[in-house]
Amino acid sequence: MLSQTHRVVLALLFSAEEPLTSAQVELCLEEAVQLEEIIAEINDYFEQEGLPVWVQNIAQGYRLMTREKYEPWIRRLYQNQGNVKLSKSALETLSIIAYKQPITRGEIDAIRGVSSYLKSLLEKNLIETKGRQEGPGRPLLYGTSSHFLEYFGLNSLHDLPKLKEIEDIMNVEIDDGDEEEYDGNSSE
Numbered sequence: 001m002l003s004q005t006h007r008v009v010l011a012l013l014f015s016a017e018e019p020l021t022s023a024q025v026e027l028c029l030e031e032a033v034q035l036e037e038i039i040a041e042i043n044d045y046f047e048q049e050g051l052p053v054w055v056q057n058i059a060q061g062y063r064l065m066t067r068e069k070y071e072p073w074i075r076r077l078y079q080n081q082g083n084v085k086l087s088k089s090a091l092e093t094l095s096i097i098a099y100k101q102p103i104t105r106g107e108i109d110a111i112r113g114v115s116s117y118l119k120s121l122l123e124k125n126l127i128e129t130k131g132r133q134e135g136p137g138r139p140l141l142y143g144t145s146s147h148f149l150e151y152f153g154l155n156s157l158h159d160l161p162k163l164k165e166i167e168d169i170m171n172v173e174i175d176d177g178d179e180e181e182y183d184g185n186s187s188e
Contacts, residue, residue: 002041002042002045005029006038008028008029009025009035009038009039009042010064012028013055013062013063016063018061019058019059019061019062019146019150020061020062021060021061022036024061035062039055039057039062042055043055053065053066053067054067056153057155058149058153058154058155059146059149059150059155059156060149060155063150087117087120089112089114089117090117090120090121092112093108093112093116094121094126094127094144094148096108096111096112097143097144098160099160099163101130101141101142101143102131102141102143103141103142103143104133104139104140104142105118105140106139108142124147125145125147126144126147126148126151127142127143127144127145127148128143128144128145129141130142144157
């Protein structure tokens with residue numbers, strides 16, 4: 001059975017528009033709590049009851065999620081409304097930003113060998129400007145947003161696969177150091 005604290009946390013999770021943090025919970029409850037422990041107990045309860053939801057640690061907070069096996073019905077409800085569709089070029093650009101941030105448009109273009117798709121990534125809130133680089137022209141620096149973490153189900157950028165892991169999966173060699181030699185355009 002869930003305590004009053006568990007129920008309040010659950011109500012906050014249900015109402016939160018962004019991942020819920022420990023600081024937000026403590027502010028609402030006006031006391032210190034072990035949120036990680038409370039979330040684990042809530043997830044245990046959900047599992048025991050066979051409920052279609054669970055709480056995921058995502059983007060340095062917690063979010064109420066539906067279990068994957070219910071996805072077909074949820075997709076029908078929304079009829080793919082709001083899905084972020086990314087072209088191969090946009091995905092390449094996003095990958096470069098995720099691994100090399102903060103990075104300028106010129107640096108991204110040099111790695112890819114072609115123009116970058118920053119506008120669509122900015123519109124989809126997957127990247128954001130992180131400031132300006134010192135030096136001539138003071139170009140904008142880009143990095144991933146918290147929405148990027150939410151969209152890809154990551155708690156932090158440390159959860160991204162290591163380049164060695166990707167290399168092993170793809171069974172190809174990825175050059176992590178020399179940006180000049182990397183060409184993200186696979187059609188050549």
